[in-house]
Amino acid sequence: MSHTIDAVRAIAQRAARVTPADAAEAIVVASRSALTRFAGNRIHQNVAENDMELSVRAVLGTRTGVASTNRFDDDSLTRCAAAAVDAARHAPQDPVFPGLPEPHPLSLPSGGSTLLGTYSEQTRAEAAHAIIGQSEARGLVAAGGIAVNDQIVAVANSSGVLVAMQTDSLRATVLSTGEAQASGWASYYGRDTGGFLPSQLGSQAAMLAERSAGAGALDPGTYTVVLAPEAVADILDFLGYLGFGAKAFSEGSSFLVGKVGTRALDSRVTIYDDALSPGTIGIRFDYEGQPRRRTPLVEGGVFAGPVTDSYFATKLELDNTGHALPAPNPYGPLPLNLEMNAGDTTVEDMIASVDRGVYVTRFHYVNVEDPMKVVLTGMTRDGTFLIENGKLARPVRNLRFTQSALVALSHVGAIGAKRQLCGGEGSAMLAPALLLERWDFTGQTG
Amino acid sequence: MNALIADALDAATLAGATYADARIVETRHERLSVRTGHVEGIESGESLGIGIRTIASGAWGFAATSDLSADGIRAAARQAVALSRAAAITARTPVTLAPLESFTDTWTGPCEIDPFTVSTDDKLAVLLLADDVLRTDQRIHVTSASMGFIGVHKVFGSTEGSHIEQSYIESQAGIAAFAIGDGEMLPRSYPSNLGGQAVQGGWETIRALDLPGNAPRIADQAAALLSAAPCPHDMTTVIIDSSQVALQVHESIGHPTELDRILGDEAAFAGTSWVGVLDLGTLRYGSDHVTVTTDATIPGSIGSFGYDDEGVPAQRDHIVTNGILTGLQTSRESAPTLGRTSNGCMRADGWQRQPLIRMTTMSLEPGEWSFDDLIADTEDGIYMETNNSWSIDDRRLNFQFGCEIGWEIKGGKLGRMIKSPNYTGITPEFWASCDAVCDRDHWQVWGIPNCGKGEPMQVAHVAHGAAPARFRDVRVGVTR
Numbered sequence: 039m040s041h042t043i044d045a046v047r048a049i050a051q052r053a054a055r056v057t058p059a060d061a062a063e064a065i066v067v068a069s070r071s072a073l074t075r076f077a078g079n080r081i082h083q084n085v086a087e088n089d090m091e092l093s094v095r096a097v098l099g100t101r102t103g104v105a106s107t108n109r110f111d112d113d114s115l116t117r118c119a120a121a122a123v124d125a126a127r128h129a130p131q132d133p134v135f136p137g138l139p140e141p142h143p144l145s146l147p148s149g150g151s152t153l154l155g156t157y158s159e160q161t162r163a164e165a166a167h168a169i170i171g172q173s174e175a176r177g178l179v180a181a182g183g184i185a186v187n188d189q190i191v192a193v194a195n196s197s198g199v200l201v202a203m204q205t206d207s208l209r210a211t212v213l214s215t216g217e218a219q220a221s222g223w224a225s226y227y228g229r230d231t232g233g234f235l236p237s238q239l240g241s242q243a244a245m246l247a248e249r250s251a252g253a254g255a256l257d258p259g260t261y262t263v264v265l266a267p268e269a270v271a272d273i274l275d276f277l278g279y280l281g282f283g284a285k286a287f288s289e290g291s292s293f294l295v296g297k298v299g300t301r302a303l304d305s306r307v308t309i310y311d312d313a314l315s316p317g318t319i320g321i322r323f324d325y326e327g328q329p330r331r332r333t334p335l336v337e338g339g340v341f342a343g344p345v346t347d348s349y350f351a352t353k354l355e356l357d358n359t360g361h362a363l364p365a366p367n368p369y370g371p372l373p374l375n376l377e378m379n380a381g382d383t384t385v386e387d388m389i390a391s392v393d394r395g396v397y398v399t400r401f402h403y404v405n406v407e408d409p410m411k412v413v414l415t416g417m418t419r420d421g422t423f424l425i426e427n428g429k430l431a432r433p434v435r436n437l438r439f440t441q442s443a444l445v446a447l448s449h450v451g452a453i454g455a456k457r458q459l460c461g462g463e464g465s466a467m468l469a470p471a472l473l474l475e476r477w478d479f480t481g482q483t484g
Numbered sequence: 485m486n487a488l489i490a491d492a493l494d495a496a497t498l499a500g501a502t503y504a505d506a507r508i509v510e511t512r513h514e515r516l517s518v519r520t521g522h523v524e525g526i527e528s529g530e531s532l533g534i535g536i537r538t539i540a541s542g543a544w545g546f547a548a549t550s551d552l553s554a555d556g557i558r559a560a561a562r563q564a565v566a567l568s569r570a571a572a573i574t575a576r577t578p579v580t581l582a583p584l585e586s587f588t589d590t591w592t593g594p595c596e597i598d599p600f601t602v603s604t605d606d607k608l609a610v611l612l613l614a615d616d617v618l619r620t621d622q623r624i625h626v627t628s629a630s631m632g633f634i635g636v637h638k639v640f641g642s643t644e645g646s647h648i649e650q651s652y653i654e655s656q657a658g659i660a661a662f663a664i665g666d667g668e669m670l671p672r673s674y675p676s677n678l679g680g681q682a683v684q685g686g687w688e689t690i691r692a693l694d695l696p697g698n699a700p701r702i703a704d705q706a707a708a709l710l711s712a713a714p715c716p717h718d719m720t721t722v723i724i725d726s727s728q729v730a731l732q733v734h735e736s737i738g739h740p741t742e743l744d745r746i747l748g749d750e751a752a753f754a755g756t757s758w759v760g761v762l763d764l765g766t767l768r769y770g771s772d773h774v775t776v777t778t779d780a781t782i783p784g785s786i787g788s789f790g791y792d793d794e795g796v797p798a799q800r801d802h803i804v805t806n807g808i809l810t811g812l813q814t815s816r817e818s819a820p821t822l823g824r825t826s827n828g829c830m831r832a833d834g835w836q837r838q839p840l841i842r843m844t845t846m847s848l849e850p851g852e853w854s855f856d857d858l859i860a861d862t863e864d865g866i867y868m869e870t871n872n873s874w875s876i877d878d879r880r881l882n883f884q885f886g887c888e889i890g891w892e893i894k895g896g897k898l899g900r901m902i903k904s905p906n907y908t909g910i911t912p913e914f915w916a917s918c919d920a921v922c923d924r925d926h927w928q929v930w931g932i933p934n935c936g937k938g939e940p941m942q943v944a945h946v947a948h949g950a951a952p953a954r955f956r957d958v959r960v961g962v963t964r
Contacts, residue, residue, distance in 0.1 A: 366525025
């Protein structure tokens with residue numbers, strides 16, 4: 039089952055039309071994905087998935103209800119629409135609900151060939167084989183995966199919104215491990231298969247693993263850190279989830295509350311959400327069919343405001359920035375294409391400028407200790423090094439940090455000149471490396 | 485559905501599979517949520533599809549589709565075999581499965597009152613009342629009350645001759661109050677965080693939670709947290725409530741004893757384990773007070789089933805016995821590395837996903853203490869309730885957990901309230917410091933329906949039986 043943009047758009051339009059309500063919205067997501075996963079220097083999981091889902095939001099006055107299905111026979115569509123209307127009947131009136139949004143002009147790509155069509159299971163297996171070969175040749179063990187995703191999203195509503203777009207992506211990850219806790223990591227995420235060079239990626243991870251062998255202890259404490267882009271992306275992700283959304287702002291739990299327009303971070307920190315940015319992967323409209331726009335969140339260290347959808351734009355009397363998620367959801371509008379502005383420093387120069395600090399390849403299992411101060415805790419993994427006198431002096435065992443991201447971003451030493459696309463499951467972020475002058479490591483794995 | 489399963493298995497065999505299984509899974513769900521007096525969402529949904537798993541050329545393949553036409557199923561079966569063949573490029577030894585007899589059976593989970601037959605008005609009435617009671621104190625800025633229901637019907641068939649049908653209903657509900665002041669947000673939830681308690685069962689289980697009846701206590705505690713003492717930075721005795729013990733078991737015993745992690749299959753994403761295969765029977769995991777079981781037969785637990793998703797009957801097995809590692813969670817492929825057969829831990833997140841080793845109900849077995857006696861026996865320490873934050877390293881050694889609320893223990897009595905207490909430790913040291921576990925009167929099974937693992941991400945519904953337990957010399961109050 040392979041769907042065209044036109045077919046998916048038509049299904050959304052039909053579903054919105056047949057829903058017996060004052061107004062209706064339909065979201066259709068057709069997805070095809072495949073993942074070749076390897077571990078222990080062999081492919082152990084090789085999977086593919088094909089699905090299409092419809093979600094209908096019915097509106098009766100200012101009452102709304104939602105129902106979803108992945109079945110597209112006439113009875114199922116009728117049942118889904120009826121379930122949405124029935125839910126709306128039971129919902130109380132919501133005086134804030136502004137109605138379904140109107141259409142806006144949008145320039146959308148027409149679609150065409152997809153990565154999944156060209157990146158077959160055989161191609162993925164050969165790429166995995168090439169990656170594994172780099173570790174195997176060094177006496178190391180490779181694990182990781184090569185994932186290809188094709189997705190068509192269509193949104194239609196009874197006010198005339200009718201949009202559809204296709205996106206695809208390729209994500210490859212490599213963990214190379216060996217004796218003496220050797221552990222190295224490399225990854226690729228993007229749409230350009232030409233940028234994915236399996237042997238090179240495998241070699242990058244394996245060389246980092248060799249360099250990290252024999253990791254030793256390091257006393258917990260406050261250190262200068264150089265964070266590689268994937269570690270920075272984790273911080274951006276939590277900023278987005280905890281504070282840049284209008285729901286947290288409206289409820290008073292966002293760090294933006296009372297600080298919009300004030301300088302709260304280092305003046306070099308500028309963060310946007312932009313699904314249209316070159317190099318990112320994103321849908322150009324939100325799940326209400328509204329244009330996603332380049333939305334400033336932090337400009338020169340000054341908090342600019344939250345992202346919104348039609349509901350929270352009305353409630354907070356702000357512009358709709360086009361960041362709706364499918365209704366209903368517990369998060370409200372969220373930024374899914376965060377990016378931090380690049381600086382002008384190479385990672386090598388950052389390391390060279392540090393007398394004593396820690397280099398972090400990536401974090402693991404980061405979670406929230408304090409949402410308003412964005413205090414996070416998590417571990418380092420797959421390549422953590424002590425920096426001494428401007429050089430990577432020795433590998434260190436994985437460290438636990440407990441650190442406010444807001445405090446850390448108030449003490450920026452340098453920002454990387456090159457950004458990496460990070461993410462993969464639902465969001466894509468363009469993140470540079472960062473030199474942060476204060477970072478609290480609070481423990482270490484023995 | 486039987487004919488569709490047969491079609492899938494025939495097509496896979498015809499394409500060259502030496503083994504195949506197929507699962508058709510039909511789910512329906514309903515979710516209602518109220519937030520700060522506002523009905524945030526009423527939604528329902530359904531999903532239907534088939535997942536086909538094959539071994540061909542000695543390697544695994546898996547393809548899933550929602551296209552249940554004859555052509556769609558056959559195409560998916562052929563795709564699974566093609567994926568197997570492609571995977572074989574790196575195969576060293578062919579995949580072999582532990583022996584298993586074939587089963588023809590049906591299994592149904594417990595449910596007294598089908599929640600899908602209860603009116604939306606009745607459900608909303610419970611949520612709106614509970615949410616209203618939560619908002620009696622102006623220091624409570626945000627409140628939430630939610631409930632959700634999932635109905636699952638799945639059919640499994642394999643080329644070894646098994647044919648198994650299973651049906652169950654899960655229900656979940658909970659409330660939370662969030663006090664905001666002085667730059668901090670302090671949550672207090674009941675009966676647990678992240679949507680509350682989840683069980684196999686029906687509307688009767690929602691009634692039993694009595695959300696409105698517990699709302700005043702939760703609201704009072706949330707408001708009081710604003711003026712509560714901060715957690716001291718200290719090494720001290722910690723007693724944690726049964727829901728936090730459940731998560732402690734989950735993260736620091738459940739995940740590290742999954743054999744696929746130990747063998748490295750999840751290394752790049754979720755991580756590996758500090759436990760090795762050769763540790764079985766000798767590794768001291770904790771004190772003599774620590775006995776842990778995995779049990780897929782506990783009625784009402786969301787970790788229960790009749791058969792796992794590769795057709796292995798539900799079992800109870802010991803993982804840690806009086807502090808010694810005695811078992812691991814296994815699959816048909818991995819169990820032979822231990823010289824054992826599968827103990828039935830392969831579970832998939834719907835028709836779209838290939839089964840992985842997942843927890844069922846992994847429990848810290850009850851001890852002999854009453855809660856009051858345990859507090860009275862503790863001279864100095866902190867009692868903590870209800871998880872609020874969790875993090876652990878990729879080998880499941882270095883953990884840090886935060887709780888919603890705590891109380892000082894002084895001279896065998898609970899004293900002043902502590903806000904946002906947290907503690908950190910290293911897994912075997914922590915469990916070695918356990919010197920008391922409360923008895924069966926204080927033991928209950930907690931559903932955790934949000935356990936993430938695998939790529940593509942799979943969210944498993946697992947559970948843990950636990951009672952309050954005491955741990956000595958624990959580092960608390962990690963800098964915030």
